Amino acid sequence: MIEVANLSKRYGDLTAVQDVSFMAAPGEILGFLGPNGAGKTTTLRVITGFLPATSGTVRVCGFDVFEQSAEVRRRIGYLPENPPLYADMTVVPYLRFAAKIHGLARRDVGAAVDRAIDTCGLASVSERLLGHLSKGFRQRVGLAQALIHEPEVLILDEPTNGLDPGQIRDMLAFIRSLGAKRTIVLSTHILSQVLAACHKVVIINEGRVVLEAPLGDLTRDRSLEDVYTQAISSGPVSLPA
């Protein structure tokens, strides 16, 4: 469960995000869409507690990101835009490290790492240095790290960035398979990915939310591309009645 209310973030004079509000329910995969530089990464960084908001509130699983940051961080798995990898580590020690700092008990670490390697298809590279992995595997290790503690909320910042078409398909199918119990926010600027994986879409442009709607309603009589183009060119979109 994620509730973002009237969130604004300024860097000095630059307003990155202005009065953003949206919600994602448990079991929902929310596609967070917008052109490059629209404020997607900034919003996600505020939700994960990496950056403070200038104003507004964010609640994750009912906990305030600013007031109860530790509770929120325990429940969130986060794949940043660039997978946060230590180039000089191999896959297994890295995932063990990620499991430990996410608070897994010592006796559970081994099983969690095995499971993550299994579900993210990392068995063939488990002995390799992270710095030597291809972009696709780096992305998968990043995802394995985000999933290692079985978080209720998963924040994925452009998880398909740099993947080839086959890998993108696999990644989206995998994310869909995770969705049953979790709340997932998936940011992207590629529309077809939203259609392939998400239940709901939020479109953000120049720091403002221009559309929040369930995907089914939205694309009943138009293509998502039309909706998107209209949304980012003319501001708020009227929903079909």
Next chain:
Amino acid sequence: MRNTLTIAGRELRSYFSSPVAYVLIAAFLALAGYFFYALLTAFNQTLAIYSMMRNPEMLQRFNLNEMVIRPLLHNMSVLLIFIVPAITMRMFPEEKRAGTYELLLTSPVRIGEIVAGKFLGGLALVAIMVALSGVFGLLLSRFGNPEVPMMLSGYLGLFLVATAFLAIGTLLSSFTDNVVIAYVGTLFALLVLYTIGWLGEAIQGVWAAIVRYVSITEHFQLFTQGIIDTKALVYFATILVVSLFLTHRSVESVRWR
């Protein structure tokens, strides 16, 4: 505590999984070994000259502690000015560059645990280095007759100097995402701390007292003379606590900027 050790362990392993630790340890020991050899040779030569002059009074005043160990410890402390910033410069900048900073700060780990873990990881490397340089002391004890307690207190002093340097380096590395700035900034700070005592001889009054109190050499030399003074211990503890506290604030500042 567990998180601190997890982070410290990763930090320490990262020094050894690249050539960094080996290069730093080798450079430190090679130079220290060279100083040791030069000091010992000079000592032997002087000793031979005085023996020839049959001057027992001069011979009496001569000893290994003063002629070899103490200058060696001071020389090693100078080496640390250059070595320690190379250990601390990567601590925070590398995390910021690789994006792993985001992983750390969005995990349930507390900031205090991150700072303490990074510091302890570096401290372990420094401790290994200082302990390895203990081989010079062992050689002297095996083949000569130095005063062991004085030597041990000198090594304790060297370790405390290294700890203080490391704490300052940790702080300065938390300010930047650039390793060169972290290195040069720390080098500069350590050189100032090390040489500021020289001013104490040029000026008088309260300022001279202040300068002498700030100077790390003033406190270190007590240890090399075999004096473990509470005031000196407080001095090193102060540097450690203040630096790490400020590091905590500096890391935390992303959260309120």
